Amino acid sequence: MSQYNSLEHAASSYLRSAMHQPVKWHEWSSEAFALAAQEDKPVLLDIGAVWCHWCHVMDRESYEDASLAQVINEHFIAVKVDRDERPDVDNRYQAAVQAISGQGGWPLTAVLTPDGKPFFGGTYFPRDDRYGRPGFERVLRTLANVWQTKRGDALETAEGVLAAIEHGESFSGRSSSLSLELADKLVASALNQFDPRHGGFGAQPKFPHPAAIDLLIDVAARTGNEAAKQAATVTLKKMAAGGIYDHLGGGFHRYSVDERWVVPHFEKMLYDNAELLKNYVHAFQTFVDPEFAHVAKDMMRWMDEWLTDRERGGFYASQDADVSLDDDGDYFTWTQEEAAAVLTENELAVTGLYFDIGEMGDMHHNPKKNVLHVKYTTEAVAQKLSRSVEDVREDLESARKKLYAARLERTTPFVDKTVYTSWNALGVSAYLEAARVLQLEAPRSFALKTLDRILQDGWKKETGLAHVIAYSDQKQARQRVAAVLDDCAFLIHACVDAWQATGELRYYNAAIEIGDVMVERFYDATGGGFFDTETPKGEVLGALSAHRKPLQDTPTPAGNPAAAAALLRLEALSERKDFREKAEDTLEHFGGVVEHFGLYAGTYGLALERLLLPAVQVVIIGEDDHARQLTAMAIARYAVNKSVITLRQDQVTRENLPPVLAETLPALPQLQKQASFGVVCRGNACQPPTSDGEELLKELSGI
Numbered sequence: 001m002s003q004y005n006s007l008e009h010a011a012s013s014y015l016r017s018a019m020h021q022p023v024k025w026h027e028w029s030s031e032a033f034a035l036a037a038q039e040d041k042p043v044l045l046d047i048g049a050v051w052c053h054w055c056h057v058m059d060r061e062s063y064e065d066a067s068l069a070q071v072i073n074e075h076f077i078a079v080k081v082d083r084d085e086r087p088d089v090d091n092r093y094q095a096a097v098q099a100i101s102g103q104g105g106w107p108l109t110a111v112l113t114p115d116g117k118p119f120f121g122g123t124y125f126p127r128d129d130r131y132g133r134p135g136f137e138r139v140l141r142t143l144a145n146v147w148q149t150k151r152g153d154a155l156e157t158a159e160g161v162l163a164a165i166e167h168g169e170s171f172s173g174r175s176s177s178l179s180l181e182l183a184d185k186l187v188a189s190a191l192n193q194f195d196p197r198h199g200g201f202g203a204q205p206k207f208p209h210p211a212a213i214d215l216l217i218d219v220a221a222r223t224g225n226e227a228a229k230q231a232a233t234v235t236l237k238k239m240a241a242g243g244i245y246d247h248l249g250g251g252f253h254r255y256s257v258d259e260r261w262v263v264p265h266f267e268k269m270l271y272d273n274a275e276l277l278k279n280y281v282h283a284f285q286t287f288v289d290p291e292f293a294h295v296a297k298d299m300m301r302w303m304d305e306w307l308t309d310r311e312r313g314g315f316y317a318s319q320d321a322d323v324s325l326d327d328d329g330d331y332f333t334w335t336q337e338e339a340a341a342v343l344t345e346n347e348l349a350v351t352g353l354y355f356d357i358g359e360m361g362d363m364h365h366n367p368k369k370n371v372l373h374v375k376y377t378t379e380a381v382a383q384k385l386s387r388s389v390e391d392v393r394e395d396l397e398s399a400r401k402k403l404y405a406a407r408l409e410r411t412t413p414f415v416d417k418t419v420y421t422s423w424n425a426l427g428v429s430a431y432l433e434a435a436r437v438l439q440l441e442a443p444r445s446f447a448l449k450t451l452d453r454i455l456q457d458g459w460k461k462e463t464g465l466a467h468v469i470a471y472s473d474q475k476q477a478r479q480r481v482a483a484v485l486d487d488c489a490f491l492i493h494a495c496v497d498a499w500q501a502t503g504e505l506r507y508y509n510a511a512i513e514i515g516d517v518m519v520e521r522f523y524d525a526t527g528g529g530f531f532d533t534e535t536p537k538g539e540v541l542g543a544l545s546a547h548r549k550p551l552q553d554t555p556t557p558a559g560n561p562a563a564a565a566a567l568l569r570l571e572a573l574s575e576r577k578d579f580r581e582k583a584e585d586t587l588e589h590f591g592g593v594v595e596h597f598g599l600y601a602g603t604y605g606l607a608l609e610r611l612l613l614p615a616v617q618v619v620i621i622g623e624d625d626h627a628r629q630l631t632a633m634a635i636a637r638y639a640v641n642k643s644v645i646t647l648r649q650d651q652v653t654r655e656n657l658p659p660v661l662a663e664t665l666p667a668l669p670q671l672q673k674q675a676s677f678g679v680v681c682r683g684n685a686c687q688p689p690t691s692d693g694e695e696l697l698k699e700l701s702g703i
Helices: 030-039 053-063 066-075 087-101 136-149 151-168 180-193 210-223 226-241 270-287 290-306 336-340 345-354 378-385 389-408 421-438 441-458 485-502 505-522 559-574 577-590 594-612 625-635 669-673 693-700
Strands: 043-048 077-082 108-112 118-122 468-470 616-621 642-647 677-682
Touching: 030 043, 030 077, 043 053, 043 087, 053 066, 053 136, 066 136, 087 108, 087 118, 087 151, 118 136, 118 151, 136 151, 180 210, 180 226, 180 594, 210 226, 210 270, 210 594, 226 270, 226 290, 270 290, 270 421, 290 421, 290 441, 336 345, 345 378, 345 389, 378 389, 421 441, 421 468, 421 485, 421 625, 441 468, 441 485, 485 505, 485 559, 485 642, 505 559, 505 577, 559 577, 559 594, 577 594, 616 625, 616 693, 625 642, 625 677, 625 693, 677 693
Parallel strands: 043 077, 616 642
Antiparallel strands: 043 108, 108 118, 616 677
């Protein structure tokens, strides 16, 4: 008999980490719910993630406790879910727990009827009464008693909660009068929450809001809105200086527990870093501040080193915050003594001021531990130490390298090497944008390698798209997890980005095919908008029967506006009016309610701009230095409605171009001259070709 529970057969790293627990865990499956019905027991549902600190705390305190496991095994059928692997399950039960308790998050703890309807929910529960929370054993015994003695009440609650799940993001707020004024309202909402002192939005805890920041950058560049520029640039600079940024390894942690961005939750996520990478690239592209380019390159340094499969392509999912449950970001933090052990006296003096390393630090569990964050500029440090700025910078750079080398000697937090389609698509798009704006070949090559792997291993026109390309310990996923809306929408964007970067028509064709499948499987032809999952066939488990249409950025881009934007990009190249009609209908579906989501509707604001502003396509033809100069001029200033496409002369044929460009480009007489040039098209009208960079800039002014 195995010493493990059934999770030893799971593919997910998070689920496998619980296979040694005495709880008789099951994966989310029809067999688990059938067993609950057969034994007339409620289901205990635990949803978490491998990177989630409090999930591991609850595992150790409760699920590894033999006496508590006995209570669970006697009275419940226990089901454990990886929220990264099954976002469809997580989204619905998050909505349920929020309806029940007013809060959500991970670990998510819910008790369900044998058919999967929730009648109780919460997040973290301590093993015994503590922190003003009831102990988990007391909660479980009470709920077991409710199931036996007050089942009618439990069933009544469950029906009401299921209705709340559907209502949560199936808003009926149609508006047929879409205008840029609505985007302006979303910008105003973000500006109203902007913290001018520390950057970011609202008070603690502070999360990055990448889509909202992109919306601010776009509006600032297009309209000259100084407040939008200030909010975006101050936020990006304060975040990059804060402890939410890893000043040794690069990359951003998930969020900050304080308003000054000093103490983060230390896990690092692919999706956060991909979307923030776009922010810093767009900020550099628009405001030409070298600090933004430096941060972008440093982020990719971390992603290249820790979060990528260099051999096969693919971005890994996340890096944990902790090595064990006894620490809280200890891998990333420093006592003054730890820093002194690897630095010279001068280096310690510089870093002590610059990174605010003192005898007393920032962490509750160990007050001597310091989170590295920039307190003073190098100029201020030089003045305080009566040294030259050059000397201070030299010592600071030397100290960074020594501290990072010393950190690498520590046990490294776990990296989940699962390759998810949606998050990888975000990474592909971010790397392609960074490669173009920063004129780097390596990110471009890796992005294309990754996209090729996703299309090869995860996409088949007949069966559709897979959500998981490979699990942490596998070359390819053993089991197929069906795609959700995000997978399709984000991958369309990545394919269009790849076509623009390469001129290879196969990426455009893949985007069109995935667009057709996304509409076929996710679009609500009756009510408008997109469901987050395919219409289920056959048996539907639990809350998966609830229909949801995601509008809110969470923090990944919301599925509906991301899908609408993807269709608009396809229509601009294909002239497929059906794509535009569905995109417009989707945005109208939420037009009456979206302004109430403000900061959390950045993706909607960007999609609305794509709909209402004329699509501008800048085609640069040639591959010499002059073509590269024209490309650099074309990409200057971020604009959501602007696409820059680079083609070789031999690619400009009717057979190798999307329909819109196939009608115009091959007939240009300039192609006969073999010289590089650019063409600016708005809608179906193109300006005369030019090889003059200043003329190109003039044609692009005012977009």
